[in-house]
Amino acid sequence: MVGFGAIAPILVLYLEQLHFSARKIGLFLSLTLLGDVVVSLCVAWTADRLGRRRMLAVGSAAMAGSGLAFAVSRNYAALLVAATLGVISPSGNEVGPFNALETAMLGQLAPAQDQVFILMYYQLLGFVGLALGSVGSGFLVAHLQAHSSVGTAYRTVFAFYASVGFIKTLMSACLTDVTELEKQDQGARHADERRPLLPTTPTIRPSRSSPHIDILVSPSSRPSKSPPRIRLGLVIALFGIDAFASSLTPASYVALFLQRIYGASIETITTVLAGAALSAVVFSLGTGALVKRIGLVPAMVTTHIPAQLITCGLAFAPTLPAAISLYIARTSLSSMDASIRGTLLSAMVPPESRTRLLGVVDVTRTLVATPGPFVTGRLVDLRALEWSFPISGGIKFLCDIALLLGLRGAKLEF
Template identity: 35%
Template sequence: MRDLTLLFVSRGVRLFAYGFLSVVLVLYLKELGLSDGRVGLLLTLTLLGDTALTIWLTTLADRCGRRRMLLVGAGLMVLAGLVFAATRNPLWLLAAATIGVISPSGSEVGPFLAIEQAALTQLLKPERRTLLFAWYNLLGSFTTACGALVAGEACAAMQAGGAAGAAIYRPVVQSYGLLGLVLGACVLGLSAAVELPAHEKPHASTGRSGLGQSRKLVAKLSVLFAMDAFGGGFVVQAVLAYWFTIRFGVEPATLGKLFFAANLLAGVSSLLAVWLARRIGLINTMVFTHLPSNVLLMLVPLMPTFPLAAGLLFIRYSLSQMDVPTRQSYLMAVVSPAERSAAAGWTMMARSLGAACSPALAMQLIALPHGIAWPLYLSGVIKIAYDLLLYREFVHVKPPEERNA
């Protein structure tokens, strides 16, 4: 129980930090004098660096120790936050974005999720897996929402106190690095029970990839997840915050409240996903909730006022994340126990690679005279295509609990 609690606390601290930073990240970089193109490049390098870090640490986790790899990730989160707060030099910022752990989207990056999923699955009975992942994601959504809200209020307080330019946002960036220290303390408290048992250590045939019998299935899922993430990269939270700012002139405090409510809706919907998955299956739940959410996303730019656009975004968020706990549970169920960390790592890497290019493209499109709506349109179309392909390829590949039902 202690390890479960610490894994949940770790998740909460981390996602609070991600939500905290993502609301102000693009605004902070713009105040430092970076152009739209350079901001887009930095966001892309952030995601590429997170991708390399994820695959490196997750493929080592079941050999060298899960706790050790989580601690390395926490250290790189601290490093990135401190460098971003200390300099306005574009080269240093690009370097920190590449080797550190920063989330432009407010969602998971780095090795943490993959390793924690493997540890949680090991600590639980199969029939409790999806429910626990739902609560795990609800906690993440709630703390991301709280982070966004606190960041918005902190920036409003700085403005009221007379701060201007980058000084409005710098305390948020500094606090991000400090939260990395708290995360490291949580990792240090974990016991050996979260490590892979010695009799289940990866076989030599898995090689450096950490994958053996699950290799083909993971490769196919990785391609599809990369496609989904590429579409999602056009609407990461940092880009959406910037989009609302230039489209409707929304202030940081309002943005914080907007994403607080949106992430809270997304988290609560995770619990509904558990109920739905028990009745129609994991794959069906992933597809039949994701499809309508992407149609709603494409309608947001058509709204003439901020309240209407925000309302549609709330409805979209109430559906769009129902596939997250089901996707995580499905992956952990269909791969062998000794390959769970590596499988989660490779699929996360695919998602990170898929999402790496689209923020830069989104920023370039927004900068065009008539391009402001295109990131949302492209995201919706690509993600709908992903839903249809996922259903076609995996509707008949059942996890053990569904085969035995």
């Protein structure tokens, strides 16, 4: 996340500095997401067979390779190939195979009733890394600009990103066997290969010592009779649409928005992104307690809906301080659902299918998000970049309402 945080504020600014058109930049970011779909699907579908550690190392090596390409090349086609086949994040969020693999590993190592808290701390550390990367990027660019060109400063950040990928490759190779899928006897393994990915009955059952967490908590609610696979399909579809909305306003375009509309400097932009990430850390600390108190889906919706209203209002902020305040508030609230989402999905399938399901979810989200940057690029062409925020917030608001209604009365036990 340090690497992703470092390049997110400068990616679009660097492509503009190379004199690529807004349409080319939007297409570039969309094709980057499309390449991520292919990489994520291949890795997620083969990771349990070929080894989670090995595939994590492969993804990290791809991250290092793409960073190196951006550090040495200025050619549009070469950069597009590196971004499509490698790992580049326009949003600052984790892309590639990392999220699915790491969530599956943590889900296996942690007891079911503790997964919300484990994934909460996982997200928390990610936000800290994002903030450190963003601040470091701004400091590095500001320092190098005084002694060299802006382009050289940006390319130095990408060289740093490549070094992060290399270090992550070495660390992935040092993981132990406990991160791999637990070995089963031969008969059970063959039976699992024939088991459908989406179960027809709940797969996590209560123990005498573990509490249950309702998806929707209501004294009179009863478990729904609709098949879990229908609910799971609904959740995946809504998460995909939500991802499209998010792709309209990635951190790279937020940086461009702050620079073009309010004249913010790169130091201000990276400080804002870092501040938003650190604020998200503070808010994430309350995620586990909120879930225990009101349930999974209510916790997601009650934080998301205010965040989307703030997102809509961001386009109409009269001054830079107002825009910064709204952006930090929006990021803090919307980030609280990340660990909840992973817990909800992990609890819907058996452990041996978890990596594949999380990979499919990541692929679905990324695939649906692919047109988003291109749409925003067209808005930039039309001098209407600020309208990407109301469009994004409106779509996310509708997704939250649909999720709340679609999972009404459902119950999930740990």
